[in-house]
Every structure is written in C-alpha cells, then in structure tokens.
Amino acid sequence: MAAETGEQLHAIFGTGPLGQAVMRELIKKDQNVRITSRHPRIKGNDRVDVVAGDASDPEFCKQLCAGATVVYNCANAPYNKWPQLLEPLFTNILEGAAAAQARLVVADNLYMYRSDTGPMTEDTPVEPVSRKGEVRARVAAKMLKAHDEGKTKVLIGRASDFFGPQVTLASVGSQVFKPAIKGGRAQVIGDPDKLHTYTFIDDFGRALVLLGEHEDAFGQVWHAPSGETLNTREFVSMIYDTAGNKAKMLRAPRWLFSVMGWFNPPIGEIKEMLYQFESDFVMDSSKFRNRFGDTSTPNRKAIAKTVKWFRDNLN
Numbered sequence: 550m551a552a553e554t555g556e557q558l559h560a561i562f563g564t565g566p567l568g569q570a571v572m573r574e575l576i577k578k579d580q581n582v583r584i585t586s587r588h589p590r591i592k593g594n595d596r597v598d599v600v601a602g603d604a605s606d607p608e609f610c611k612q613l614c615a616g617a618t619v620v621y622n623c624a625n626a627p628y629n630k631w632p633q634l635l636e637p638l639f640t641n642i643l644e645g646a647a648a649a650q651a652r653l654v655v656a657d658n659l660y661m662y663r664s665d666t667g668p669m670t671e672d673t674p675v676e677p678v679s680r681k682g683e684v685r686a687r688v689a690a691k692m693l694k695a696h697d698e699g700k701t702k703v704l705i706g707r708a709s710d711f712f713g714p715q716v717t718l719a720s721v722g723s724q725v726f727k728p729a730i731k732g733g734r735a736q737v738i739g740d741p742d743k744l745h746t747y748t749f750i751d752d753f754g755r756a757l758v759l760l761g762e763h764e765d766a767f768g769q770v771w772h773a774p775s776g777e778t779l780n781t782r783e784f785v786s787m788i789y790d791t792a793g794n795k796a797k798m799l800r801a802p803r804w805l806f807s808v809m810g811w812f813n814p815p816i817g818e819i820k821e822m823l824y825q826f827e828s829d830f831v832m833d834s835s836k837f838r839n840r841f842g843d844t845s846t847p848n849r850k851a852i853a854k855t856v857k858w859f860r861d862n863l864n
Contacts, residue, residue, distance in 0.1 A: 556579065556580060556581060557580055557581065557617075557618040557619070558580075558581045558582075558583060558616050558617045558618060559575050559580050559581065559582050559583070559617060559618065559619050559620075559621065559761075560582075560583045560584075560585075560613055560614050560617035560619075560620045560621070560649075560651070561582060561583070561584040561585070561620075561621045561623060562584075562585060562586070562604055562610075562613070562620070562621065562622050562623060562624040562642050563584075563585075563586055563621075563622070563623035563624040563625065564584055564585070564586040564589040564590065564591055564599070565586070565623065565625070565715075566711065566713065566714070566715040566716045566750050567623040567656055567711070567750060567753060567754060568584060568586070568621070568623040568624075569591065569715060569754075570713070570750045570751050570753060570754025570755075571621050571623060571754040571757055571758060572584055572591075572597060572754075573751070573754065574751075574754050574755050574757075574758040575758055576596055576597070578758070579596075580596070581596055581597075581598075582596060582597045582598065583597075583598045583600060583613060583617065584597060584598070584599055584600070585599070585600040585601065585602045585604070585613050586601070586602075586624070587601065587602070587603055588601065589601055600613060604624055604638055604641055604642060605634070605637065605638060605641065606641070607641045607644055607645070610641040610642055610644060610645030611644070611645045611648045611649070612645075613645060614642075614645035614646050614648065614649040614651055615648075615649050616649065617646075617649050617651045618651055618652065619651060619652045619653075619654060619761040619762075620642065620645065620646040620649070620651045620652070620653050620654070621654045621656070621757060621758075621761065622639060622642045622643075622653065622654065622655045622656060623656045623757075624638055624639075624642065626638055628681075628819075631680075631681050631684045631685075632680060632684055635684050635685075635688055636684065636687065636688050636691070639655070639688050639691070639692065640691070643691075643692060643695055643700070643701070643703070646701050646703075647695070647700050647701040650701065651701065652701070652702040652703075652704075652761060652764075652767060653692070653701055653702065653703045653704075654703075654704055654706060654757050654760060654761040655689075655692050655703060655704070655705045655706070656706055656708070656753070656757060657685065657689055657705050657706065657707045657708075657770075658685065658707060658708065658709075659707055659708075659709055659825075659830075659832060660677060660679065660681050660682035660685040660686075660822070661675045661676075661677045661682050661683075661685045661686035661689065662674075662675065662676070662677075662682075663676045663678060664824065664825055664828055664829070664830045665828055667831075668831040668832070668833040669772075669830075669831065669832050669833060670772070670833045670835070670836065671707075671769070671770045671771065671772060671836055675689075675690075678824065679821045679822060679824075680821065681821065681822065689705055689770075692705060693705065693768070693770075696767060696768045697768065702764070702767040702768070703767060703768070704760055704761075704766050704767045704768065704769055704770075704771065705769075705770045705771070706753070706756055706757045706760055706770075706771050706772075706773055707770060707771065707772050707773065707832075708748035708752075708753040708756075708772070708773040708775065708832075709745075709746040709747060709748045709775060709830070709832045710745070710746075710747050710748065710825075711747075711748055711749075711750050711753070712726075712747050712748075712749060712750065712851070712852075712855055713749050713750030713751055713851065713854070713855050713858075714750065714751075714854065714855060714858035715750070715858065716750050716855075720737070720738055720826070721747060721781075721784065721785070721788070723859070724736045725737065725785055725788060725798075726788060726792075726855060726856065726859040727859060727863065728797070729785075729788045729789045729791075729792040729794060729796075729856070730792045730794070730856065730859055730860050730863065731794075731863075732794045732795075732797075733797070734797040734798060734799050735785055735788075735789075735796075735797065735798040735799070736798070736799050736800075736801050737781055737785060737798050737799070737800055737801065738800070738801050738819070738823060738826050739781070739800075739823055739825070739826020739827045740781075740800075740826065740827050740828075741780065741781040741782040741785070741798065741800060742780050742781075742782055743780055743781065743826065743827065743828055743829050743830070744778050744779070744780050744829040744830065744831050745778065745779075745780065745781050745784070745825075745826060745829070745830045745831075746775050746778045746830065746831055746832040747775065747776070747784060747848075748773055748775040748832075749775065749776060749845070749846050749851035749855075751846065751851070751854075752773060752774060752775060752776075752844065752845045752846055752851070753773045755844055756771070756773040756774060756837065756841075756844060757773075759841055759844065766840075771836060771837050772832055772833065772834040772836065772837055773834060773837065774834045774837050774838055774843055774844050774845035775832060775834060775845055776845055776846060776847055776848035776851060777847075777848055778831050778832075779848070781826070782796075782798070784848070785798055787848060787849060787852055788852050788855075788856065791849065791852045791853050791856050792856050792860075
C-alpha cells in the first residue's frame, strides 16, 4: 500500500531524543506536529505545537490526540518505576489514540527477547529474562491485542541501544562521547569484544514515521534499520577516531551499579540488563529493509553527526 500524502496532524508523546527525532522527520515532510511531555524543553513554531501535560492523566491524552491522524508513543517512565508506571502510561496513550480514531505507532526496545539465541528478528520468541523485559512484553502484547480487537490500528517499532544527538543517558552516551572528544577514557559496560547493535536515534525516528505512513505496516512488530553491527570496542574506537583521539576505555564492573544504585536508583537498575552486553546482542532488521529499503545511516556518518552535537554542547 502506498504511503499517504498531504498535510496531517501528528501527535507525539515524549520530547526526549526520540520524540524530537520523530518531530524533525515530520517537519521535513511538511506535517503539523503536536508534541508533549511534563516539562518540554523545546520551542514551538508554525508547524509545531508544544504542549506541557501529564500522560498519566487519561483525559489529557484524549485532548492531546484529538484531531491527529497518527499518534507516536515515544514516552517513557523512570527506569526504576517501570513495573508501576509503564503499563498505565501506555494504556492512557492507547485510549487517547482510540478516542481520536488515530493510528498508534509505539516505540519499543528489545528487552523482551533472549539474546543468546542468535540475531533477534521480529519472530524471535518473547522470553524475557528480566523484570523490565517482562513489563515490556506485557505492554507490547496489550498494544497488539488492541489492534487485533479493532480498538485502533497499532504497530510497534523496536530499536537497540540509542546513540545520537541529545542522547546523553545511554550505554554510548555522554560517558563515551565526551571523553572521546576530550581525549579522556570512556566508560563501557559489559564485554567490549561482544557484538552489539547500536541504533542511531535519527534512523529510529525516520523509521517510525515511515511505518506510520503505511496502513499495511500496522498490526505488526518492526525492527528499525541500524548501521552495521560491530563489537563495542570497534564502535567506541570509531567514535574516538572521528573525534580525532586515540581510543581509551574502562569497563565498568558489575558491583559499581549496585553501589551507585544506592544514590541513583535508575542507575542501579542497569545491573539486571547487563546480560545484553555480556554476550552478542544483534538485532536483525531484514523485514524492514525488505519492505522499505535500507534507510539507515552508515555508522561513521551517524557518529560524526553525534560527535558534532556533543562538541557543540560540551559543558
């Protein structure tokens, strides 16, 4: 089915790096955007209406979605509060999209898969091995059930660990890009010699918008196209090379996350997800590429854009 054309209203929940990546892609396509979070730190313009609001309020979600053709759920809950907050949050957004009779594009991750069964495809069995994976699996099943029951059209787009402009809190966020620029030592987690797929944030945003344009993409799970999968040591070395420095890295020990968790609970939650970095963690996006072509950005080009952003925003 061909992509829809013409000016439409698109509602985005979440003004973080992914929500803004989706917003930028929609602006490129001359679409109107309404975007929200509790404390948005972005400015609106003639194409973008920025609304401060709380998606934990079902009525606010319905108001935000009103008149939208497509709704993008790029929202998240505090990492250490997923069991309590994530499902209600996603349910409110689902109900808002349904009330507006809008299509719903849900951004997701890979937590519901085991990583020791080879490259992960959309057909990889859902067998979460963590509490957060169980939450993600349950919520995703609820979203797809709503589609199957005709509540509203829903699709799920999944990506691996993010990097890119504005992505500071990530496994290859500030603790890698800033020292790469300054010539310091990057801190990495897990085994740096294991393969790991990293997804450029702009590629994920572009993929979600493209999926949302095609009715035949709904009712399915899609893996966003990403650059070539390297091991983390190679990926970080490419970051340093792009920044003009020699790679230096330090592997964070497991116990560190337990200690830091006493002072910063979200960081403590990382410990149960370390399995993703201690064995090969490869995302297969063949389904998307076969349907839409390869829309990913080559790693070196994506890293160059990210280095520039961090260099321009060093503090």
